[in-house]
Amino acid sequence: MDASPGKRKNATTDATGEIWDLRLYVAGQTTKSITAFENLKKICEEHLAWKYRIEVIDLLKTPQLAKGDQIVAIPTLVRKLPTPLKKIIGDLANTERVLVGLDIRSASR
Amino acid sequence: MVTAKQDPDVLEKCPTGIKGLDEITKGGLPRGRPTLICGSAGCGKTLFAMEFLMRGAMDFKEPGVFMTFEETTEDLAKNFQSLGFDLHDMISRGLIATDYVLVERSEIEETGAYDLEGLFIRLGNAIDSIGAKRVVLDTIEALFSGLSNITILRAELRRLFRWLKDRGMTAIITGESGVGLLTRYGLEEYVADCVIFLDFRIQEQISTRRLRIIKYRGSSHGADEYPFLIDEYGISILPITSLGLDYIVSTERISTGVPKLDAMLDGKGFYRGSTILVSGTAGTGKSSLSATFANAACMRGERCLYFAFEESPSQIIRNMGSIGLDLSRWVKEGLLKFHSARPSLYGLEMHLVTFLNVINSYDPQVFIIDPISNLSSAGTASEVKSILTRLIDYLKMKKISTFLTDLTHFGGNLEHTSEEISSMIDTWLLLRDIELNGERNRGLYILKSRGMPHSNQIQEFLLTDQGVGLVDVYTGSGMVLTGSARAVQDARENAAELSRRCEADRKARDQKRKKTLLEARIAALRAEFDAESEELSLMAEEEQKRQMVLVEDRSEMALLRKGKPTRKSVRNGSGKGA
Numbered sequence: 001m002d003a004s005p006g007k008r009k010n011a012t013t014d015a016t017g018e019i020w021d022l023r024l025y026v027a028g029q030t031t032k033s034i035t036a037f038e039n040l041k042k043i044c045e046e047h048l049a050w051k052y053r054i055e056v057i058d059l060l061k062t063p064q065l066a067k068g069d070q071i072v073a074i075p076t077l078v079r080k081l082p083t084p085l086k087k088i089i090g091d092l093a094n095t096e097r098v099l100v101g102l103d104i105r106s107a108s109r
Numbered sequence: 110m111v112t113a114k115q116d117p118d119v120l121e122k123c124p125t126g127i128k129g130l131d132e133i134t135k136g137g138l139p140r141g142r143p144t145l146i147c148g149s150a151g152c153g154k155t156l157f158a159m160e161f162l163m164r165g166a167m168d169f170k171e172p173g174v175f176m177t178f179e180e181t182t183e184d185l186a187k188n189f190q191s192l193g194f195d196l197h198d199m200i201s202r203g204l205i206a207t208d209y210v211l212v213e214r215s216e217i218e219e220t221g222a223y224d225l226e227g228l229f230i231r232l233g234n235a236i237d238s239i240g241a242k243r244v245v246l247d248t249i250e251a252l253f254s255g256l257s258n259i260t261i262l263r264a265e266l267r268r269l270f271r272w273l274k275d276r277g278m279t280a281i282i283t284g285e286s287g288v289g290l291l292t293r294y295g296l297e298e299y300v301a302d303c304v305i306f307l308d309f310r311i312q313e314q315i316s317t318r319r320l321r322i323i324k325y326r327g328s329s330h331g332a333d334e335y336p337f338l339i340d341e342y343g344i345s346i347l348p349i350t351s352l353g354l355d356y357i358v359s360t361e362r363i364s365t366g367v368p369k370l371d372a373m374l375d376g377k378g379f380y381r382g383s384t385i386l387v388s389g390t391a392g393t394g395k396s397s398l399s400a401t402f403a404n405a406a407c408m409r410g411e412r413c414l415y416f417a418f419e420e421s422p423s424q425i426i427r428n429m430g431s432i433g434l435d436l437s438r439w440v441k442e443g444l445l446k447f448h449s450a451r452p453s454l455y456g457l458e459m460h461l462v463t464f465l466n467v468i469n470s471y472d473p474q475v476f477i478i479d480p481i482s483n484l485s486s487a488g489t490a491s492e493v494k495s496i497l498t499r500l501i502d503y504l505k506m507k508k509i510s511t512f513l514t515d516l517t518h519f520g521g522n523l524e525h526t527s528e529e530i531s532s533m534i535d536t537w538l539l540l541r542d543i544e545l546n547g548e549r550n551r552g553l554y555i556l557k558s559r560g561m562p563h564s565n566q567i568q569e570f571l572l573t574d575q576g577v578g579l580v581d582v583y584t585g586s587g588m589v590l591t592g593s594a595r596a597v598q599d600a601r602e603n604a605a606e607l608s609r610r611c612e613a614d615r616k617a618r619d620q621k622r623k624k625t626l627l628e629a630r631i632a633a634l635r636a637e638f639d640a641e642s643e644e645l646s647l648m649a650e651e652e653q654k655r656q657m658v659l660v661e662d663r664s665e666m667a668l669l670r671k672g673k674p675t676r677k678s679v680r681n682g683s684g685k686g687a
Contacts, residue, residue: 027226035221059227063234066227070211073256074226086216089256093221101218 020044020052020102021081025066027059027074032091036075039092047104077102120327123171123243123279126164127157129346133331134322138303143270143280145300147291148307153318153339154283155180155188157307158245160343161281163194165243166204171279173243174235175207178251182207192343206235212255219257225265229272236276244273244280253294270299291323302326308334317456320346336458338466345466356506358382363510366405367398369579370538373555373564379536380560381474382508384501386530388515389540393551394570394577395514396420398540399477400429400436401577402512407439411474414467415447418483422447433576446471457488461496465503476504480514481530494529501533535559540570543582543591550592553579569595 024040026033037056044052059066059074069078073089079102088101098104122136131137138144138161146154162173177185185207186196199205208231236244249266256262273280282300284292291297297304304323309316319334337346362377371378379385385402387395399415406413417425425447426436439445448467452460468476484493497513504511513534531537537556542549551570555563568579569591583590583598590598 025227027230032222032224059230063230066231066234067208070213071227071231072210072212072225072252073223073228074230075223076227086218088218088220090219090221090223097218097220101220 018051019081020048020079021055022052023055023057023069023078023080025057025059025069025071025074025076025078033075035091035093036077039095039098040077043092043095043098043104047099122328124169125161126168127160127344127346129335129337130344133335133346134325135328135330138279138281139325139328140279141274141277142302143273143278143282143300144303144305145282145284145292145297146305146307147284147286147297149286149309152307152309153337153344154285154307155247156192156339157344158247158281158283159189160192162205162243162245163189163192163199166199171242172204172206172239173245174232174239174241175205175245175247176210176232176235177207177247178210178212178249179247181209191341193341203239206239206241208232208235210251212252214255217255223258223261225252225262225269229269236278242277242279244278246280246282248283248285250284250292250294250296266296267299317458319458336456336462338459338462340466342466345462356508358505359508363409364405366401367577367579369568370553373566373568373579374536374558375561375563377561379510381510382505383535383559384505384511384513384533385536385538386513386515386534387538387540388517390517390542393540393542394572395516395540396425396479397429397432397572397577398538399479399512399514400425400434403445403475403477404434404436404439406475406510407442407444411444412471413439413445413475413477414471414473415445416464416476416478417447417449418452418478418480421449431574432572433574446473452483452487455487457484457492457496460484460487461500464500468504468507468509473509475512476509477512478514480516482516490529497530498533501530545590545592546594548592548594552582552591
């Protein structure tokens with residue numbers, strides 16, 4: 001996982017003006033977390049071009065943030081924007097399910 | 110070597126502060142270990158957990174974390190409020206931390222491997238924020254409906270309980286019971302140290318809450334089902350089956366409120382702390398006698414608790430006013446407390462718990478139940494007996510004088526209680542109707558009174574506007590009479606007595622007269638006799654005089670004949686001489 005947690009990655013506005021605001025909750029640099037981050041980055045680059053922003057939150061450093069987004073499982077990916085809020089838990093290994101979970105298919109169409 | 114705390118053989122316990130639970134668990138829940146509380150919906154699991162935390166924070170200086178999966182903090186605060194705890198205040202004082210965990214399945218997609226580290230972090234954060242010693246997870250099973258990967262979930266739960274143990278948290282985990290299982294998802298597999306089962310049972314439309322310790326590893330515990338009560342003070346469990354017979358008794362005597370009844374009881378009344386039963390048929394004055402006893406207790410300045418199963422307090426006060434007892438005065442002074450309830454209001458166990466709860470909070474010296482026979486409408490005879498045994502044991506232990514009334518039915522054996530508690534009774538008074546000459550009167554006698562000589566007499570029991578009174582019944586001539594018959598008989602006896610007395614007087618007078626008469630006759634006779642003897646002596650004198658005259662005459666004659674008078678000549682002289 002190259003990105004230090006909590007830092008924004010690739011944030012730009014595009015012609016569509018729609019930004020995908022994603023948060024990935026992790027707890028330290030575990031294998032699952034690293035896998036999840038890498039999978040997410042790959043999916044986003046493929047399907048969302050530059051219209052996304054990923055915030056990685058390490059709960060070991062900021063545990064109080066877990067409450068706000070009702071985080072139970074690690075890793076959890078939260079789609080803050082566009083609404084409605086969506087959550088995907090797991091290492092995001094199944095790209096298909098991630099796309100369904102984030103509703104990306106319809107957006108990129 | 111090892112200290113006591115590290116000794117694995119000695120299980121350290123964490124007091125819950127829940128009334129009664131610490132007694133049956135012999136000290137509380139296992140410290141530093143998770144305990145599973147399971148039961149069906151509405152059995153009081155959450156409340157149990159809540160009270161555990163609150164008591165811990167307030168009484169034992171052990172802050173606690175309440176992690177809820179079902180209710181928001183706001184809802185939780187309302188529930189706490191119902192027990193008189195201010196959750197928000199406790200949160201702001203750092204005694205309690207709450208965390209509402211919501212797992213919404215519709216929002217969540219699962220792909221690939223994950224763990225529940227997020228939950229651990231939240232819990233850990235909450236624990237650290239207040240230095241918690243106690244943790245409640247209510248109810249963690251909600252995770253099973255929110256997450257689909259059961260394998261991961263089970264592994265993570267096992268890890269969670271181990272983690273709690275490692276952190277030394279005394280935890281309560283609640284779980285809803287499933288069909289044929291203690292918990293729907295088999296949580297008891299993970300929480301192996303202590304399992305408590307709460308039950309909410311409805312029998313003949315009457316509900317009773319019960320608690321049972323299914324398992325307590327490394328500790329002995331009460332194995333029965335204990336009834337418990339949820340009221341405005343929280344949960345009360347009453348482990349009163351464990352009471353023994355080793356209470357200390359008093360030799361102090363207390364008045365019954367009826368002087369004559371005191372007199373029948375060795376002149377001193379009941380023993381303090383003894384159990385008194387008054388049985389009798391309807392309308393024999395049982396309630397009046399109990400109210401009199403209550404009144405006497407209040408007059409001594411003692412607190413009296415009056416459980417009424419038939420009448421409302423105001424009705425009792427009104428009715429007792431008619432026999433000159435002003436009970437409202439004592440109520441106002443706080444010496445008398447009524448507790449009215451229909452026996453069918455709740456189950457027997459619940460009644461017992463209510464009794465004990467009120468007794469504990471009011472701390473009376475005198476306790477009255479009027480009548481106990483009504484309890485049988487809330488359970489079977491053996492259940493009533495069991496309840497009353499435990500109640501009486503408890504009251505004896507607390508040295509509370511207990512006055513029970515029992516309604517016996519016409520045609521039934523009077524010297525028999527339907528509850529079969531006679532052997533537990535120290536003093537048994539029997540009130541009975543005595544029907545005679547077209548009227549019914551009340552009679553009272555003492556069937557037994559342990560530890561004192563007592564009267565064997567039946568007394569007539571009177572209810573007057575001056576209170577309760579006892580009168581000796583008429584027992585002469587081989588029959589027992591009461592009421593007007595007694596009065597008539599008394600009058601009849603008085604008349605007979607009077608005439609007997611007159612007769613005796615008359616006889617005495619007669620005798621006197623006879624004596625006088627006799628004396629008179631004696632005097633007369635004596636007078637006659639005297640007269641006769643006088644006459645006799647007069648005659649003798651006369652004869653003597655005559656003899657003397659005769660001798661004189663003879664000698665004079667001899668002189669005249671100039672011869673010597675001989676006896677022969679004297680004798681024949683008259684013939685010869687003539």
